[in-house]
Amino acid sequence: xxxxxxxxxxxxxxLTVTYGxxxxxxxxxxxxGRGELVGVVGANGAGKSSLVNALLGWSRGAPRVTGTVxxxxxxxxxxxxxxxxxxxxxxxxxxxxxxxxISVEDNLLxxxxxxxxxxxxxxxxxxxxxxxxxxxxxxxxGAELSGGERQMLGIARALRLGxxxxxxxxxxxxxxxxxxxxxxxxxxxxxDAGLAVLLVEQNVRAxxxxxxxxxxxxxxxxxxxxxxxxxxxxxxxxxxxxxxHAA
Amino acid sequence: MNLAQQLLNGIVLGHAYALLAIGWxxxxxxxxLVNFGHGQMYMLGAFVTWYAGARLGMPYLxxxxxxxxxxxxxxxxxxxxxxxxxxKQDLVTIMIVTLGFGYxxxxxxxLVFGSTGQILETPLSRIDIYWGDxxxxxxDIAIIVVAMLFFAALKYVIEHTGxxxxxxxxxxxxxxxxxSGINVKRVYLGVFAFEGAAVALAAVMxxxxxxxxxxxxxxxxxxxxxxxxLGGIGSIAGSYFAGLALxxxxxxxxxxxAPAYTTAAAFAVLIAVLxxxxxxFAAAPGSR
Ligand SMILES: Nc1ncnc2c1ncn2[C@@H]1O[C@H](COP(=O)(O)OP(=O)(O)O)[C@@H](O)[C@H]1O
Ligand SMILES: [Mg+2]
Numbered sequence: 001x002x003x004x005x006x007x008x009x010x011x012x013x014x015l016t017v018t019y020g021x022x023x024x025x026x027x028x029x030x031x032x033g034r035g036e037l038v039g040v041v042g043a044n045g046a047g048k049s050s051l052v053n054a055l056l057g058w059s060r061g062a063p064r065v066t067g068t069v070x071x072x073x074x075x076x077x078x079x080x081x082x083x084x085x086x087x088x089x090x091x092x093x094x095x096x097x098x099x100x101x102i103s104v105e106d107n108l109l110x111x112x113x114x115x116x117x118x119x120x121x122x123x124x125x126x127x128x129x130x131x132x133x134x135x136x137x138x139x140x141x142g143a144e145l146s147g148g149e150r151q152m153l154g155i156a157r158a159l160r161l162g163x164x165x166x167x168x169x170x171x172x173x174x175x176x177x178x179x180x181x182x183x184x185x186x187x188x189x190x191x192d193a194g195l196a197v198l199l200v201e202q203n204v205r206a207x208x209x210x211x212x213x214x215x216x217x218x219x220x221x222x223x224x225x226x227x228x229x230x231x232x233x234x235x236x237x238x239x240x241x242x243x244x245h246a247a
Numbered sequence: 248m249n250l251a252q253q254l255l256n257g258i259v260l261g262h263a264y265a266l267l268a269i270g271w272x273x274x275x276x277x278x279x280l281v282n283f284g285h286g287q288m289y290m291l292g293a294f295v296t297w298y299a300g301a302r303l304g305m306p307y308l309x310x311x312x313x314x315x316x317x318x319x320x321x322x323x324x325x326x327x328x329x330x331x332x333x334x335k336q337d338l339v340t341i342m343i344v345t346l347g348f349g350y351x352x353x354x355x356x357x358l359v360f361g362s363t364g365q366i367l368e369t370p371l372s373r374i375d376i377y378w379g380d381x382x383x384x385x386x387d388i389a390i391i392v393v394a395m396l397f398f399a400a401l402k403y404v405i406e407h408t409g410x411x412x413x414x415x416x417x418x419x420x421x422x423x424x425x426x427s428g429i430n431v432k433r434v435y436l437g438v439f440a441f442e443g444a445a446v447a448l449a450a451v452m453x454x455x456x457x458x459x460x461x462x463x464x465x466x467x468x469x470x471x472x473x474x475x476x477l478g479g480i481g482s483i484a485g486s487y488f489a490g491l492a493l494x495x496x497x498x499x500x501x502x503x504x505a506p507a508y509t510t511a512a513a514f515a516v517l518i519a520v521l522x523x524x525x526x527x528f529a530a531a532p533g534s535r
Contacts, residue, residue: 060422085428093426101419106412161428 007033008070009196010055010089010165015067017050017220024063025050025220032165032198037191039211039228040200041241047220048200049094052167055198056091057081072164088119088164092171094200097154100143104134107142107153108160121162130186131156148179155186165196172203184210204241208232252381253502254495259387261494262394263453265487267467268474269397270445276481277414278438280333281342284325284349285446286468291352292318292450293459294360297367307369311451315444321352322443326436333435349464356461364458372455390452397448398487405483414438418481469510473517 008031017025025047032038040048054065058081069077076084085091099107108124128135131152137145145153151171158166168187172180180203188210191197201207208214214231216224224236231237267289274280282288292314299310325348326333332341372386405411416424417434424431470493475481478489493513501509 056426058422058425080430081425082428082430085426091426093423096420096423099416099419099423102412102415106415109409109412157427 009034009072010167010198011070012055013068013070015051015054015069016065017047017054018064019061023220025054027051027067027220027222030215030222032196034196035191035194036213037188037197037199037211039204039207039214040198040217041202041204041207041214041237042217043240044202046217048217049169050220051217052091052169052198052200053093055167056084056089058091058093085161088162089167090158090161090163090165091167092151092154092158092169094169094173098142098145098150098157100141102142103138104140104142104145104153105138107157108134108138116162119162119164122156122159124160127156127159130159147174148176148183151175151183152186155183155190159190163195165198166190167198167200169200170202171199172201172206180206204237208237208242249380251379253498255381255383255387256502257495257498258491259383259390259494260498261491262391263449263456263490264470264474264494265490266390266394266397266449266452267446268471268478268486268490269401269449269483270442271471271475272478272481272483272486273401273414273445274438274442275475276483277418278333278435279336279338279418280435280438281338281345282325282439282442283342283346283468284352284464285345285442285471286464286466287349287352287356288318288321288443288446288464289450289454289467290459290461290464291321291356292447293367293454293463294356294365294461295447296451296454297365297459298360300367300369301365307371311448314451315447318443318445318447318450319440320443323436323440325443326439330432330435334432349468353461353464360461362461364460367455367459369455386452386455390456393448393452394487397445398483402483466510473513477517477520 011029011031012027013029015025015027015030016023030051040051042048050063053059054063054067055069057065057077057079067077068075071084071087071089074087076087076089079087105124108127122130133149134152134156137149142150142153155168155171171183171187175183184206187197187199191212199207199211208228208231211228213226214228214237215222216231216237224231224234226234232242271282271285274282295314295317296310299305299313300307303310305313325345329341329344332344369386371389372384374385376383376385405414413424413429413434416427416429417431421431424434474486474490474493477493478485478487496513496516497509500512504512
């Protein structure tokens, strides 16, 4: 089967994720276009991480994944994770997202052998322009960084590998409110620069301010999907996640 | 019994032990793997060197290169077979598989090389040096020099090069390394090939000191195990000093107490040290 959405950078069809017999995710179709920022929201355990991890064929557990994933029209479902990464599909995972025992600068030195045709590999100087804080901390170990600095380093590490699609799994978790808006503003900026971005968030209130589209997942299924403005008024979102009753 | 002579013996033996253990140190530090076939791989390295020299008439350097290449190939093949276990970090099965692999190597070596002991002579081991009342050979000097150079080079590579950075990333978090575009399987294969080459290098250098037997693998793996554990699981500098300490201990204990009980005494010390300092002399790079 060929990808159906014309300019989709990342597209998934009939994606399922199963952990030891329990299906955690079943999604018929999802696509993110160039320059588009799509938010994925839903309660704890809804299947958000399972979704972004499955797009890379990656997990810290041992799930069974079926379905087809396209990157810029190419079927990448059979490729190992590290090859998908080298082709420009980058994930900043939930939880541990930087190397703690090596320095910030070492975290940022790229691994080489990247197929970068038509993609922008950020230089270290560009990274430090984008995140001046990382420059100040460049000789510190990854483990010495604060939560916000780790998110910056996670994003920076991905940018060094020249992403065409960027997947972020709950970048705002545990951050102070001011930092949440800084991180999300950076994510918006990256989408505006042309990346396809899939942003997993529990902080729906903050996410809805920056995303183009919002996808609501419950128990592994997409239950609502649409432009941010329309979703703001959707009663399922308004009641459960924005803490207000729809007008 | 001459004190200075024992000190010298201990230093030579210590560098020999450190060299013997370095492959396993890297294996443990980078890949969190064990290889209980390590001793038999050492034995094979010694016999390949001996065969290439004594039977094929190759010069020592060429014979050594051949043994190191053979070690690298065997390490690679071994990891190829175990890769799925490695990715699951199934340590118990890996332990048994490598132990079994070692005994297969020993059996095969027995068939090919026979069960009689051989003397591995090199141009360096034939030259005795007398210096005051000290006696040693050029081989002893070569062991010390090669061990020092090898450890220094390895420490440099791990700490200051791209390859070393990738090794440290895989050591800390293989799953996260995949998300950085690192081919983790290839790192594991490379580390095992390095382990095979390193233990063969140790054999090329050290085996000429004593007669070689196809059954000598077990003693070698025991010493390696002691050095690696004492050195702090995966620490390169730690292994160097642990090897040296064990060499000195063995030399002095053997000379002044009783040579027959040296191994037993070494393990008594090992147990005592671990009871006091459970992580050995140093912490591992990327240790959890
Ligand atoms: N490694 C795993 N092993 C078994 N079940 C898992 C694993 N990871 C997630 N799950 C299950 O899959 C479902 C979805 O989890 P997850 O994708 O982490 O949700 P979210 O990211 O939305 O919180 C949950 O029911 C969770 O218990
Ligand atoms: Mg999650």
